[in-house]
Amino acid sequence: MTLVFVFFITLGQVIISMGMKFRSLELMIFGRFVFGIGGESFNICINTLIVNWFQGSELSFAQSINLSMIRVASILNTFLTPRIAEYRSMNTCFTFGVFVCLFSMFSSILLVYFDYKLSNQGMVDQMMASQPQQQVSNWEYIKNIFKKIKKNTSKFTQIFWVLTCLMVSLYITVISFNTFSSVILTDLWLPKENSIQRNQEIAGEMMSVPYIMACLLFPVFGLICDKYGQRVRLLIFSSFLTLVSFILLPFVYPITSLAILGFSYAIFGAVIWPTISYVVPSKRLGIGYGLMSSIQNLGTGLMPLIIAFIKVQGNSMTVVITFLVISLVSIYLSFVLQRIDSQQKISLNDSDQNLIMLNLEENNKSSYRSSASTSQKENEFQKSSTNDEEDGLISSNNHAEILRETQEGIENQNVEFQDDEKQTLYI
Numbered sequence: 001m002t003l004v005f006v007f008f009i010t011l012g013q014v015i016i017s018m019g020m021k022f023r024s025l026e027l028m029i030f031g032r033f034v035f036g037i038g039g040e041s042f043n044i045c046i047n048t049l050i051v052n053w054f055q056g057s058e059l060s061f062a063q064s065i066n067l068s069m070i071r072v073a074s075i076l077n078t079f080l081t082p083r084i085a086e087y088r089s090m091n092t093c094f095t096f097g098v099f100v101c102l103f104s105m106f107s108s109i110l111l112v113y114f115d116y117k118l119s120n121q122g123m124v125d126q127m128m129a130s131q132p133q134q135q136v137s138n139w140e141y142i143k144n145i146f147k148k149i150k151k152n153t154s155k156f157t158q159i160f161w162v163l164t165c166l167m168v169s170l171y172i173t174v175i176s177f178n179t180f181s182s183v184i185l186t187d188l189w190l191p192k193e194n195s196i197q198r199n200q201e202i203a204g205e206m207m208s209v210p211y212i213m214a215c216l217l218f219p220v221f222g223l224i225c226d227k228y229g230q231r232v233r234l235l236i237f238s239s240f241l242t243l244v245s246f247i248l249l250p251f252v253y254p255i256t257s258l259a260i261l262g263f264s265y266a267i268f269g270a271v272i273w274p275t276i277s278y279v280v281p282s283k284r285l286g287i288g289y290g291l292m293s294s295i296q297n298l299g300t301g302l303m304p305l306i307i308a309f310i311k312v313q314g315n316s317m318t319v320v321i322t323f324l325v326i327s328l329v330s331i332y333l334s335f336v337l338q339r340i341d342s343q344q345k346i347s348l349n350d351s352d353q354n355l356i357m358l359n360l361e362e363n364n365k366s367s368y369r370s371s372a373s374t375s376q377k378e379n380e381f382q383k384s385s386t387n388d389e390e391d392g393l394i395s396s397n398n399h400a401e402i403l404r405e406t407q408e409g410i411e412n413q414n415v416e417f418q419d420d421e422k423q424t425l426y427i
């Protein structure tokens, strides 16, 4: 699927640049639509892939390197695009984008090749090929996908939903704020006697501060998180930082508040993406990331409309107050997260990633056991697992998981137990 999505991204960019060439706004919007289908889905594939390779060891570090690279690309884009447009033309900017996408496509082919070669997937495919597969129609296949999404979604825990809401509110304060920061900074801070273009240049430079800050700090917080855990505490701290940033914005020269916002982003970005894999069982991770990204995009997509309305009704100060209120929501949600987390056997603050994973799989198994206790549910499960095999949707994942579980089982026998609680889990 990774290759399909990167193909959509490239195709989208080609359509956008054709729209630019032929001066067709409709074509450009359609291109953005195609690009968006590929982009966000590609993100989900990459998240899942990183988890598959790094869970249990340097997961946060790996995710934060990924985030840093994304932000380096944003900064490069802010720097390069106006210059290419100035020295060449707008068309060249868009064509340059197509070449960047082609480069991504080439990198993805390498990625998929190495992932396939180095993982158990080759073995799993052989196993699958030796099993008879029942053919289903495309319609049945799509219907099964929706059935599975519904079935899996209902199994997500409270902690997943709180984490998702927290992610939305935190991302709004960075991504949606970034959309409006140019106007806010110009209104609140930049001299009225400057030309509009000059103020836009200054605001543009200021706007890159949170991203520069974050791209430098992501790996640091990734490492901290891998070594010391403290995920929920870091999220609480990061939520407070966003509040401080918006309180300071109208009163202190904006570089300070933007740097604090970048600091906050570096923390929650490095913590939140890997944490999802500790609250969603590996079998449902793709759907988990997908759902979370959809909700996040819905939030960050709707927010500019709401903010634009608030700006028209009020002024830039009202917009800052709105972001301040959203920061308060983040603080509230982070405390709700802490409360739920404190009721778990193993906290997300624990530094032992394997232990958190084992706890998750253990909880998952026990919820399965209790749900299978009634014969009706037992039948449902048998039916659905037969369906899973029949429609060939998740079976390869399951096989990969069985292989991984077996490996883990062997590894876990060598783990030194630290206390009774942990001992019970490992056993």
Ligand SMILES: C[C@H](N)C(=O)N[C@@H](CCCCN)C(=O)O
Pocket: 040, 043, 046, 047, 063, 066, 067, 070, 175, 269, 273, 293, 296, 297
């Ligand atoms: C906006 C987009 N949906 C998003 O969330 N982007 C993240 C990067 C996610 C990468 C996770 N491996 C961002 O921080 O920009």
